[in-house]
Amino acid sequence: MNKLLKIPTGLVLASASPRRRELLLQLMPALQLHILPADIDESLIATEVGADRVLRLARAKAAAVLASLPKHLSSYPVLAADTEVVLDGCPLGKPESNTHAVELLKKLSGRTHQVTTAVQLIQGEVAQQAVVTTDVSFRLLSNDEILAYVATGEPSDKAGGYGIQGLGAAFVTGINGSYSNVVGLPLEQIYLQLRQLKYTVI
Numbered sequence: 001m002n003k004l005l006k007i008p009t010g011l012v013l014a015s016a017s018p019r020r021r022e023l024l025l026q027l028m029p030a031l032q033l034h035i036l037p038a039d040i041d042e043s044l045i046a047t048e049v050g051a052d053r054v055l056r057l058a059r060a061k062a063a064a065v066l067a068s069l070p071k072h073l074s075s076y077p078v079l080a081a082d083t084e085v086v087l088d089g090c091p092l093g094k095p096e097s098n099t100h101a102v103e104l105l106k107k108l109s110g111r112t113h114q115v116t117t118a119v120q121l122i123q124g125e126v127a128q129q130a131v132v133t134t135d136v137s138f139r140l141l142s143n144d145e146i147l148a149y150v151a152t153g154e155p156s157d158k159a160g161g162y163g164i165q166g167l168g169a170a171f172v173t174g175i176n177g178s179y180s181n182v183v184g185l186p187l188e189q190i191y192l193q194l195r196q197l198k199y200t201v202i
Contacts, residue, residue: 010031010032010033010034010073010076011024011031011032011033011034011076011077011078011079012034012036012065012069012073012076012077012078012079013033013034013035013036013079014036014037014038014061014062014064014065014078014079014080014081015035015037015038015061015080015081016035016037017184019163019165019183019184019185020081020184020185021033021035023180023183023184023185023187024079024185024190026187027187027190027191027201028194028199028201034073034076036065036068036069036073038060038061038062038064038065038080039064040057040060040061040064042057042082051116051118051131051133053082053084053091054082054083054084054116054117054118054131055082055118055129055131057082057118058080058081058082058118058119058120058129059080059118059120059129061080061081061082061120062078062079062080062120062122065078065080066078066122075123076123077121077122077123077194077197078121078122078123079119079120079121079190080119080120080121081117081118081119081120081184081185082117082118083115083116083117083159083181083184084115084116084117084159084160085104085108085113085114085115085159085160085161086113086114086115086116087107087108087111087113087114092104092107092159092160092161093159094156094157094158094159094160094161095155095156095158095161098150098151100161101150101155101156101161102146102147102150104155104160104161105141105146105149105150105155105161105162105171106141106143106146108138108141108160108161108162108171109138109139109140109141109146109171110138110139110140110141111137111138112135112136112137112138113135113136113138113160114133114134114135114136115133115134115136115159115160115181115182116131116132116133116134117131117132117133117181117184117185117186118130118131119132119185119186119189119190119193121190121193121194121197123197126196126197128193128196130186130189130193132177132178132181132186132189133177133181134175134176134177134178134179134181134182135175135176135177136164136172136174136175136182137172137173137174137175138171138172138173139171139172139173141171145171149162149167149168149171152167154166154167154168155168163183164179164182164183165183
């Protein structure tokens with residue numbers, strides 16, 4: 001971004017993700033950010049498609065944090081998000097083990113998948129939500145490449161078992177849509193939502 005102006009208020013992020021924190025501060029370096037992770041069950045529901053799952057979880061995260069919001073933060077907006085990697089309409093979730101991570105990467109090898117993020121931004125009676133999807137294409141991966149990547153530990157906490165902002169970038173041949181969405185927050189959408197709440201971003 002070009003010249004960014006300081007804003008007078010802060011924001012509550014309902015996530016412990018360092019990637020989401022970094023993205024928000026990239027957009028608004030002067031933001032007073034309060035991290036209050038939501039403690040909810042993120043188990044997959046077999047009948048859910050990707051958009052349904054991320055919307056449900058983003059809403060649940062926001063509701064959980066709002067229910068226990070400290071009084072001194074009660075005037076701040078709460079931002080919750082959930083990101084899912086979807087292949088052939090099926091959400092893949094995060095790897096539960098190294099073996100599972102290998103399985104996920106084998107499924108993604110040589111294919112195009114979708115990364116879908118739902119964002120829920122709430123301040124008082126105003127609630128905004130959106131779903132953003134990006135297509136990501138992988139080249140064919142050898143078994144040795146997959147095993148070596150999993151051994152780095154990078155896939156362990158990431159949807160689909162890879163991080164495009166890290167070593168996983170070596171697998172990506174192209175994206176169609178928002179790059180920051182694949183990292184964890186669609187900044188172009190967050191920007192528009194915050195403007196609706198009278199934040200000065202640019």
